[in-house]
Amino acid sequence: MSEGTERSRPRLGLWLPLVIFAGLFALFVHRLTSPVDTNVVSAFVGNPLPQFDLPAAASDRPGLATRAFRTGKPKLLNVFASWCVPCAAEAPQLATLAQAGVEVDGVAIHDRPDDLARFLAANGNPYAAIGRDDERKVQLAIGSSGVPETYVIDGQGVIRYQHIGDIRAEDVPMLLNRLKQAGAKGAGS
Amino acid sequence: MIAEIGLAVLWLAAALAVLQLVVGGLSLRPEGRVLAALVRPVAVMQGVLVLAAFAALIMLFVTTDLSVKLVVENSHSAKPLIFKIAGTWGNHEGSMLMWVTIMAVAGAFVAVIERRLDEATLIATLAGQAFISLGFYAFLLFASNPFARLAQPADEGQGLNPLLQDVGLAFHPPTLYVGYVGLSIAFSFAIGALVTRNVGPGFARAMRPWVLGAWIFLTLGITAGSYWAYYTLGWGGWWFWDPVENASLMPWLAATALLHSVSVLASRDALRTWTVMLGVVAFSMSMVGTFLVRSGILTSVHAFAVDPQRGAFILALLAIDIGGALALFTWRAGTVTEGKRFAFVSREAALVFNNVMLSGILGIVLIGTLYPLVTEAYGVKVSVGAPYFNPAAAMFAFPMFVVMSVGPLLRWRHDRLTGERGARVAWPLLVCAAITLSVLVGLELVAHHITLLPALGLAIASGLFPASMLPLVGRNLRRTPLPVWGMVVAHAGIAVALFGMASESAFSVERLAAMTVGETRDVGPWQVKLASIMPVAGPNWTALEATVAIRYAGAAPVELHPKAETFSNPPGTRNESALKTRWNGQLYVVLGEQATDGRWQMRFWWKPFVPLIWLGGAMVGIGGALALLGRVLTDIRRLVAKDKIAYRRMRQGR
Numbered sequence: 001m002s003e004g005t006e007r008s009r010p011r012l013g014l015w016l017p018l019v020i021f022a023g024l025f026a027l028f029v030h031r032l033t034s035p036v037d038t039n040v041v042s043a044f045v046g047n048p049l050p051q052f053d054l055p056a057a058a059s060d061r062p063g064l065a066t067r068a069f070r071t072g073k074p075k076l077l078n079v080f081a082s083w084c085v086p087c088a089a090e091a092p093q094l095a096t097l098a099q100a101g102v103e104v105d106g107v108a109i110h111d112r113p114d115d116l117a118r119f120l121a122a123n124g125n126p127y128a129a130i131g132r133d134d135e136r137k138v139q140l141a142i143g144s145s146g147v148p149e150t151y152v153i154d155g156q157g158v159i160r161y162q163h164i165g166d167i168r169a170e171d172v173p174m175l176l177n178r179l180k181q182a183g184a185k186g187a188g189s
Numbered sequence: 190m191i192a193e194i195g196l197a198v199l200w201l202a203a204a205l206a207v208l209q210l211v212v213g214g215l216s217l218r219p220e221g222r223v224l225a226a227l228v229r230p231v232a233v234m235q236g237v238l239v240l241a242a243f244a245a246l247i248m249l250f251v252t253t254d255l256s257v258k259l260v261v262e263n264s265h266s267a268k269p270l271i272f273k274i275a276g277t278w279g280n281h282e283g284s285m286l287m288w289v290t291i292m293a294v295a296g297a298f299v300a301v302i303e304r305r306l307d308e309a310t311l312i313a314t315l316a317g318q319a320f321i322s323l324g325f326y327a328f329l330l331f332a333s334n335p336f337a338r339l340a341q342p343a344d345e346g347q348g349l350n351p352l353l354q355d356v357g358l359a360f361h362p363p364t365l366y367v368g369y370v371g372l373s374i375a376f377s378f379a380i381g382a383l384v385t386r387n388v389g390p391g392f393a394r395a396m397r398p399w400v401l402g403a404w405i406f407l408t409l410g411i412t413a414g415s416y417w418a419y420y421t422l423g424w425g426g427w428w429f430w431d432p433v434e435n436a437s438l439m440p441w442l443a444a445t446a447l448l449h450s451v452s453v454l455a456s457r458d459a460l461r462t463w464t465v466m467l468g469v470v471a472f473s474m475s476m477v478g479t480f481l482v483r484s485g486i487l488t489s490v491h492a493f494a495v496d497p498q499r500g501a502f503i504l505a506l507l508a509i510d511i512g513g514a515l516a517l518f519t520w521r522a523g524t525v526t527e528g529k530r531f532a533f534v535s536r537e538a539a540l541v542f543n544n545v546m547l548s549g550i551l552g553i554v555l556i557g558t559l560y561p562l563v564t565e566a567y568g569v570k571v572s573v574g575a576p577y578f579n580p581a582a583a584m585f586a587f588p589m590f591v592v593m594s595v596g597p598l599l600r601w602r603h604d605r606l607t608g609e610r611g612a613r614v615a616w617p618l619l620v621c622a623a624i625t626l627s628v629l630v631g632l633e634l635v636a637h638h639i640t641l642l643p644a645l646g647l648a649i650a651s652g653l654f655p656a657s658m659l660p661l662v663g664r665n666l667r668r669t670p671l672p673v674w675g676m677v678v679a680h681a682g683i684a685v686a687l688f689g690m691a692s693e694s695a696f697s698v699e700r701l702a703a704m705t706v707g708e709t710r711d712v713g714p715w716q717v718k719l720a721s722i723m724p725v726a727g728p729n730w731t732a733l734e735a736t737v738a739i740r741y742a743g744a745a746p747v748e749l750h751p752k753a754e755t756f757s758n759p760p761g762t763r764n765e766s767a768l769k770t771r772w773n774g775q776l777y778v779v780l781g782e783q784a785t786d787g788r789w790q791m792r793f794w795w796k797p798f799v800p801l802i803w804l805g806g807a808m809v810g811i812g813g814a815l816a817l818l819g820r821v822l823t824d825i826r827r828l829v830a831k832d833k834i835a836y837r838r839m840r841q842g843r
Contacts, residue, residue: 014462017518021511025504025508027559027562028486028504028507030566032484
């Protein structure tokens with residue numbers, strides 16, 4: 001334990017701090033030059049939608065079932081609720097997407113028909129179909145933890161992308177691009 | 190005008206740092222001796238100038254000069270004065286200026302007061318300090334100018350993140366900074382000693398107060414930060430093994446080891462190489478920590494001012510400063526002559542053991558912090574948390590605590606624990622060991638649901654506390670030197686904090702409840718009743734405030750007011766917990782959201798003895814302060830005596 005013992009050996013130990021630091025430095029350089037995507041991709045992406053058949057939530061739109069997503073055309077699946085403030089904020093973006101020819105289907109979470117009708121009257125109704133999910137069964141089954149969330153589903157009913165939170169104006173081109181990619185994949189397989 | 194003066198003064202200070210480095214370097218050669226007299230005044234001047242630059246920036250924040258970019262981005266004319274001042278260092282540029290200021294001012298202090306160290310080593314030290322400072326001057330002046338003006342003055346500032354508008358947080362960063370940067374002096378002393386090959390007790394005595402001072406600030410900064418996280422974040426935890434927490438813990442561990450080995454070097458002239466290495470490592474850890482925080486390569490709650498370019502700049506500084514210092518160490522340490530030897534049973538040996546254990550913990554923390562980076566290089570995402578850190582660190586910490594109770598009782602150089610001396614040391618220790626053992630056995634019998642680590646922690650803390658008092662036994666307490674008191678208080682503080690940590694993890698009671706107004710629940714020994722929920726408004730936030738009536742074991746009820754706050758600009762929410770502290774623990778109440786059926790989500794924790802964690806931390810800091818005070822007083826007394834002798838000699842015409 002005394003320093004006397006170090007004398008008799010070649011003092012290789014003295015190199016240790018420098019070697020450790022060189023390793024750290026290499027690691028840091030590597031990380032700075034190749035930044036990693038820190039977004040965690042949902043484990044549900046790449047999986048087919050689970051089986052469900054939801055009753056209609058609004059009087060003027062049909063309900064929603066898994067088979068509606070097997071049409072060969074990519075669609076958006078929007079998880080929302082009338083009691084959710086950011087859902088109202090993203091309504092104009094959903095309207096823009098619907099105008100661009102995208103079919104948007106909705107799942108209304110834990111909602112009442114009157115509230116929902118009022119919400120759709122106030123914020124517009126971009127949905128082709130709205131399913132009613134009072135027990136959050138479908139929401140949990142597709143790995144959504146809150147509202148709003150938006151999924152890109154390809155023509156074979158496979159989840160291709162999950163967008164968490166409200167859709168902002170700058171997200172619209174990205175979503176259109178995702179839909180295009182999903183279209184290519186869904187048709188190809 | 191102030192901004193221009195500040196910038197000009199900063200450039201001048203940087204120029205003086207160049208001068209300090211060049212003149213210092215030249216005067217180490219025999220033909221440059223004449224230049225040596227320049228180094229101290231230059232160092233002092235540099236400190237004064239950079240302090241003026243920092244004062245200029247504070248002035249800009251106090252007057253809220255909205256033509257300065259940094260002020261616009263981080264301040265607001267309507268902020269209270271204290272947060273305007275705190276805003277100076279609550280951002281990247283200002284905090285880097287603070288960094289340079291502390292470095293230069295510390296360097297100036299060394300230049301003024303250090304008279305014991307041989308002149309060559311001192312000049313090499315000041316040149317080293319100038320060298321490290323220059324990197325940070327370059328960083329400030331070329332990549333993060335705090336005095337930059339806007340082309341058009343703004344109408345109003347953008348304000349400071351509301352989470353940071355907290356008095357505790359206004360002073361937590363500067364406290365840590367003084368600690369981090371104070372270690373740069375130890376680093377420079379180590380470089381200076383390596384350059385002149387003069388590693389001895391004189392060098393250790395010169396370095397010791399700086400290490401001690403920086404270590405006190407680190408201790409207090411970490412303790413305060415932990416308490417802040419505990420009461421504002423509303424998660425009920427006090428340490429999360431977050432990368433930035435680890436970044437502050439690593440320099441602390443290195444500084445703790447350095448503090449002990451520098452004492453060995455100062456009083457026994459042993460552990461020369463080891464002390465120099467720790468001097469380099471301690472500040473290196475500060476710099477690595479800064480790099481991890483500023484470059485954004487680790488994901489963390491603290492990752493402010495993230496900018497890859499700044500990261501590259503700091504990384505270059507790391508390579509030059511740490512790489513250079515370690516290369517110098519590797520090259521020169523082999524020629525540092527051997528220090529004094531010591532026996533296996535001696536105070537030195539105990540200190541060496543604890544040094545190795547501290548370094549072990551440092552290694553554990555370093556590996557755990559960087560492991561996610563390594564795996565991500567191979568495309569695998571992992572997060573490392575308490576299940577790794579706690580047992581791995583305990584593996585080194587627990588043996589260290591055992592040796593820590595014995596070490597201070599041993600004699601320097603060589604001790605023989607036989608006969609009468611053996612009995613005097615061994616008996617009290619045996620009593621402490623018996624306390625430890627009986628607590629452990631008692632816990633296993635009474636509460637066997639407690640897992641091994643907290644049980645061991647409680648047991649060891651119960652034995653360590655009396656053991657840390659033993660160095661006072663048999664001493665005249667009035668004449669016991671302050672550093673001994675400091676050691677006793679700090680070691681006892683470790684025991685107190687350990688008891689708090691272990692108790693928190695062994696006995697905490699957690700209740701998550703959805704409650705209607707008027708409902709009552711039991712939380713450990715407490716009865717809690719949700720009395721009412723009222724909206725309240727602050728200057729830039731609105732909140733729901735709950736009134737919770739709490740009773741401890743049937744005593745009179747007390748009211749607590751946890752809040753769920755919503756900030757408007759920038760938008761955000763914060764759950765402000767409410768705490769009730771008793772001598773035997775703390776009740777922690779958080780108000781959550783309202784469920785759709787109208788009930789309120791409430792979280793309650795009863796944490797027995799949890800305040801001991803921070804009380805212990807404060808004791809460790811106070812112990813350090815006592816030791817520092819003792820050393821400084823001794824130094825002053827010695828200087829006064831020396832002056833008297835010189836004066837008498839002068840009068841006698843000798």
